[in-house]
Amino acid sequence: xxxxxSLLTPFSIERTMVAVRGQNPRLVLAHPExxxxxxVIPAEGxxxxxxxxxxxxxxxxxAEVELLQACNSKxxxxxxxxxxxxxxxxxDLRPFYAQLQDEPVIGSIxxxxxxxxxxxEPNLFQNLVRTIIxxxxxxxxxxxxxxxxxEQYGTPVTIGDHTLYSFPKPEALAALExxxxxxxxxxxxxxxxITGLARQxxxxxxxxxxxPDLADEEIxxxxxxxxxxxxxxxxxxxxxxxxxxDFFPADDIGLKNAMKVLWGFDSQPASPLMLEISRSxxxxxxxxxxxxxAWLDDWKLRQKQEKEQKKPVRGKSARKASEE
DNA sequence: GGCCAGGTTCGCT
DNA sequence: AGCGAACATGGC
Numbered sequence: 001x002x003x004x005x006s007l008l009t010p011f012s013i014e015r016t017m018v019a020v021r022g023q024n025p026r027l028v029l030a031h032p033e034x035x036x037x038x039x040v041i042p043a044e045g046x047x048x049x050x051x052x053x054x055x056x057x058x059x060x061x062x063a064e065v066e067l068l069q070a071c072n073s074k075x076x077x078x079x080x081x082x083x084x085x086x087x088x089x090x091x092d093l094r095p096f097y098a099q100l101q102d103e104p105v106i107g108s109i110x111x112x113x114x115x116x117x118x119x120x121e122p123n124l125f126q127n128l129v130r131t132i133i134x135x136x137x138x139x140x141x142x143x144x145x146x147x148x149x150x151e152q153y154g155t156p157v158t159i160g161d162h163t164l165y166s167f168p169k170p171e172a173l174a175a176l177e178x179x180x181x182x183x184x185x186x187x188x189x190x191x192x193x194i195t196g197l198a199r200q201x202x203x204x205x206x207x208x209x210x211x212p213d214l215a216d217e218e219i220x221x222x223x224x225x226x227x228x229x230x231x232x233x234x235x236x237x238x239x240x241x242x243x244x245x246d247f248f249p250a251d252d253i254g255l256k257n258a259m260k261v262l263w264g265f266d267s268q269p270a271s272p273l274m275l276e277i278s279r280s281x282x283x284x285x286x287x288x289x290x291x292x293x294a295w296l297d298d299w300k301l302r303q304k305q306e307k308e309q310k311k312p313v314r315g316k317s318a319r320k321a322s323e324e
Numbered sequence: 325g326g327c328c329a330g331g332t333t334c335g336c337t
Numbered sequence: 338a339g340c341g342a343a344c345a346t347g348g349c
Contacts (some may be wrong), residue, residue: 135331141347189333192339230332254330 001098003076005084007061010093011311013054018128019294020119040157040166043071047166049157053082063087068159071226085122093247096284103280106288109295118290120243124208126167128165131233132193148184149173149194173198191253193228198222200226212242234299239286248285250274255289258296 050069065083066301067076084090093115101107121127133149134142153172173195175176181191191210200206206226211219216238218279223234235249249255256268259277263269269277278294 132331136329136344137331138329140348141329144347185346189344193332228332232331236330252330285342 001067001072001076003065003080004057005063005065005087005089006057006059007054007063007087008089008092009060010097010115011061011087011117013056013061013161014017014117015113015116015294018053019116019290019297038164040154040164041079041082042166043075043082046075048075048079048157049159049164050079050083052086059219062304069157072266082122085243086120088117088120089245091117091243091287093287096287100281103104107294108283109262109291112298113138113294116291116294118243124211124241125166125170125198125235127237128229128233129167129173129194130199130210131236132190132197132228135230135233136192145184145186148185149181150318152184170198170201174202189229195229196229197229211237216244216247239289240246243256245286246270246283247282248275248278250278252289254293258299261296261299263290272299 005214013035032055034055036051038049038051040047042048048071051066051068053064053066055064056062063083065079067079071079097110097114101110108116115233121130129149132144132146137145150165150167153168155169155172157164157166160197175290176195176198177196178188178191181194182188186194198205201208206222214222219238220231220234223229224231225236231251232249235247235252238247238251247321250271253268255274259265259274260268263277278285279290279310
């Protein structure tokens with residue numbers, strides 16, 4: 001059973017996926033021509049496995065969602081909503097471009113990133129756990145921890161000859177002693193953070209579903225007291241799960257670097273200055289930040305390529321190249 | 325082999 | 338309030 005969701009343009013599949021691959025180096029796409037990813041989506045209390053393919057159709061870009069289990073109409077609708085949110089299909093980039101294109105500095109980077117959208121993780125609990133796992137870890141190690149905890153404690157869903165797993169429910173992780181995560185190569189501290197968070201969600205003392213209706217400041221007030229949740233983690237939550245479009249994480253190191261290079265500052269700009277500069281980008285400050293991050297990644301790549309071109313080929317890399 | 329990674333907490337001035 | 342160490346593992 002296939003559902004098609006047409007994507008609000010501008011939407012660049014290529015640009016959006018390049019940015020996502022940067023965040024998740026282990027993301028393996030099942031199809032070489034266009035992005036396909038498999039997900040188990042919670043819908044109406046059931047975990048439903050789907051594949052999502054991003055394709056260009058004659059009607060424009062679209063997400064083709066293949067339901068790998070039979071679904072009733074309510075479940076199907078819940079999946080459409082989830083995937084739509086995942087792809088930020090409720091966000092129209094045109095007013096963002098219209099407002100920022102004439103800005104002196106940031107306006108110049110918009111054309112090269114045209115159609116870049118933020119991919120969201122609509123499952124709030126999953127986002128928090130993943131972000132906690134990702135703290136101060138190299139990205140590929142973090143990804144392997146996520147897959148271990150998913151395969152161990154997620155709900156298995158069998159499709160033909162292979163098994164997919166939903167992300168573990170708060171209840172499943174709440175039932176664990178932190179020690180039980182040590183064999184999966186979690187640090188004891190991180191294991192405590194995750195089981196502690198899961199317990200608060202499972203026993204109802206932390207209502208994540210209420211978060212999107214609260215003001216940013218109130219979300220900070222509720223999440224920061226949780227052990228293992230600091231400022232950075234809440235910022236990731238707001239930007240990449242709740243989907244706030246007007247939040248500027250002015251203390252982020254990547255943004256500081258991007259603004260240093262783009263604005264030509266001698267050193268990293270201080271956060272108050274960054275907030276001052278970003279003020280006129282409201283209500284699009286999240287997208288402004290995301291575009292600055294993406295621009296910096298591109299810039300770093302260009303720098304690296306230039307360096308390699310200048311360098312004469314010799315030594316280890318020459319040997320490697322000739323072996324191939 | 326050592327250093328450090330998109331962070332957070334804890335203990336010490 | 339502000340600073341530094343510890344946390345576990347893998348990649349360079």
